[in-house]
Amino acid sequence: GIRSDSDMYSFSFGFRPWKSPQRFGNGADIQQYLEETAAELGITDHVRFQTTVLAADWDSARAVWKITLGRTHDEYRGHVPGHRPDTSAPKVVPGSEFTLTARYLIGCTGYYKYDAPHWPTFPGQEQFKGEIVHPQFWDPKTSVEGKDIVVVGSGATAVTIVPAVAAAGAKSVVMLQRTPSYLAPIPRSSMAYAFGMKLAVLFPVAWTIQLVRFLHIFESWLLFKLARRYPHIVKKRLNDAWELALGGSEALEKQRPHLTPPYEPWDQRICAMPGADLLKCVRRNEVEIVTDRIAAVTESGVRLESGRVLPADIIVPATGLTLAACGGLPVTIDGVRTPNGDRYPYRSGAMTCDIPNFFSIMGYLNGSWATKADLVAFFAARVIGEAESRNARQVVPRCPPEMQAKGERMTGHWNSGYIQRAIAANEVPYQGAADPFKVHHDYFRDYKALVFGSVREKHLIYA
Known part of the structure; x- marks a missing residue:
C-alpha cells in the first residue's frame, strides 16, 4: 500500500516534473520515476550501494570531513517478521570499514531512524499467537487474506495501510486509535494538471508542467495558512x-x-486520503475505526480499556517515527559531539550553526517534502560556489549570543508524538531570535531566502 501522501507534482524533482494525471504516486510508480531520473542523469554510477555510514567527524586542522563507512551486514539489513530488528547486531561486515575524506558533507537521510521506529511494547503481547508486523519492516511475503487485522495508530502510515489491507482481502480490518487525526479526502486526479494540459496547446509543455507544479505548491501553502x-x-x-x-x-x-x-x-499533520479511500471502506463496512486504548494483548486479539476484545491474526503497530537528524549518524567536530538541541539552525535549517561545510536537506512538515529539498540543494550550491570563488576551505554559520533564544524549537508549533519525543531527547534545535536563525515552514519565504538571499552576509563565515 505504499504511496505518496503529498501530490506528486510538488513531491517530484523541480528539474524533472511529474507528468501523470494521477495526483498521488504508488510505490512502483515512485520507484520507476527515481530509477529513470538517476539513470538519465548518470547518478547511479556514483552511488555506493549496501554501504552504511558509521560516523562523520570534522577535522579542523585539515578542514575536511572524515567519514567512516562499511559494507552493510546482511543480518542487519534483514528482520524476522513479528520481531523487532536486532539493532545491537553489527551494522557492517567486520573488517569492511573504510574512510573517505570530503570538503563538504550533505545530509540527505530524511528526519527519522530507519532501523529504530517508535515501537511500544503492548501489555501481554508475549502471549499473542499471531504476527506483529511493523510497517517500517513489512515483509512482502506477509499475507493478510482472510485474516483479522488490527492497525494501531491514526497517522499517515495507518491511513495509508488500512485501505490497502482491506483491498487485499482481509477478513476484518480495525484502525485502532487513541486520538483521531484530521483526515482530508483529496481527489485522485488533478484539476491543475488538466488545466495545464489545455494550456499546452498554446504553450510549451515544459512551461505548463512547471505551472502545474507551482499551482500545487501554492494550493498547499494557501490551505495551511x-x-x-x-x-x-x-x-x-x-x-x-x-x-x-x-x-x-x-x-x-x-x-x-x-x-x-x-x-x-495543522497542530499536527493532516492525513491525505486519495479519493476518500479510507472513509469509503468504512462506508462499505470493510473497515472499522475504533477510538480506545489497549488494556492488553491476548492470545488471539487486543483487549481494550472499554472491555471490548478485537480479534486479530496480525497486529500492525503504525505508532510513529523516531526523529533523528541525519538518520542518527554521529556528527562530531574534532571528535566532540554537541547535542542537536544545543545548536541553532541557519536559513531555515539548510545549515547548522558551528558545523562547518555541512548542509542538511530537509523538507516541510506542512507541505511536500521535496519543495524545500530543492531550495536547500540550490542554496548549498550557491554557498559552495561562493566559497570556491574566495578559495575558502570552510564556511560556517555563527549565531551570536544575542540571537540565541531558548524559545520555540525548530519544529515550530507542531505537537505530534514523534516531535515531542525528540524534543524530550534534546534532538531538536531551538530557533534563534530572528532571521537568519528562524525556521518559517513557508515555501515562499524560504524561496526568497535560499534562492535570492545573500550568501555573503555577516553570520556566514568563510575562511
Whole structure:
C-alpha cells in the first residue's frame, strides 16, 4: 500500500516534473520515476550501494570531513517478521570499514531512524499467537487474506495501510486509535494538471508542467495558512467532505467521535486520503475505526480499556517515527559531539550553526517534502560556489549570543508524538531570535531566502 501522501507534482524533482494525471504516486510508480531520473542523469554510477555510514567527524586542522563507512551486514539489513530488528547486531561486515575524506558533507537521510521506529511494547503481547508486523519492516511475503487485522495508530502510515489491507482481502480490518487525526479526502486526479494540459496547446509543455507544479505548491501553502488563521472554515470543509464520503449526515454522526481530534487543523499533520479511500471502506463496512486504548494483548486479539476484545491474526503497530537528524549518524567536530538541541539552525535549517561545510536537506512538515529539498540543494550550491570563488576551505554559520533564544524549537508549533519525543531527547534545535536563525515552514519565504538571499552576509563565515 505504499504511496505518496503529498501530490506528486510538488513531491517530484523541480528539474524533472511529474507528468501523470494521477495526483498521488504508488510505490512502483515512485520507484520507476527515481530509477529513470538517476539513470538519465548518470547518478547511479556514483552511488555506493549496501554501504552504511558509521560516523562523520570534522577535522579542523585539515578542514575536511572524515567519514567512516562499511559494507552493510546482511543480518542487519534483514528482520524476522513479528520481531523487532536486532539493532545491537553489527551494522557492517567486520573488517569492511573504510574512510573517505570530503570538503563538504550533505545530509540527505530524511528526519527519522530507519532501523529504530517508535515501537511500544503492548501489555501481554508475549502471549499473542499471531504476527506483529511493523510497517517500517513489512515483509512482502506477509499475507493478510482472510485474516483479522488490527492497525494501531491514526497517522499517515495507518491511513495509508488500512485501505490497502482491506483491498487485499482481509477478513476484518480495525484502525485502532487513541486520538483521531484530521483526515482530508483529496481527489485522485488533478484539476491543475488538466488545466495545464489545455494550456499546452498554446504553450510549451515544459512551461505548463512547471505551472502545474507551482499551482500545487501554492494550493498547499494557501490551505495551511487558511487552517492556521481560520480553522473553523477548514473544519467545515472537512466535515462536508466526510459526509459526502460516508453517504450522509447520519453516517457522519456515527463516525464523528472517530474523526474529531482535540486540537485544531495543522497542530499536527493532516492525513491525505486519495479519493476518500479510507472513509469509503468504512462506508462499505470493510473497515472499522475504533477510538480506545489497549488494556492488553491476548492470545488471539487486543483487549481494550472499554472491555471490548478485537480479534486479530496480525497486529500492525503504525505508532510513529523516531526523529533523528541525519538518520542518527554521529556528527562530531574534532571528535566532540554537541547535542542537536544545543545548536541553532541557519536559513531555515539548510545549515547548522558551528558545523562547518555541512548542509542538511530537509523538507516541510506542512507541505511536500521535496519543495524545500530543492531550495536547500540550490542554496548549498550557491554557498559552495561562493566559497570556491574566495578559495575558502570552510564556511560556517555563527549565531551570536544575542540571537540565541531558548524559545520555540525548530519544529515550530507542531505537537505530534514523534516531535515531542525528540524534543524530550534534546534532538531538536531551538530557533534563534530572528532571521537568519528562524525556521518559517513557508515555501515562499524560504524561496526568497535560499534562492535570492545573500550568501555573503555577516553570520556566514568563510575562511
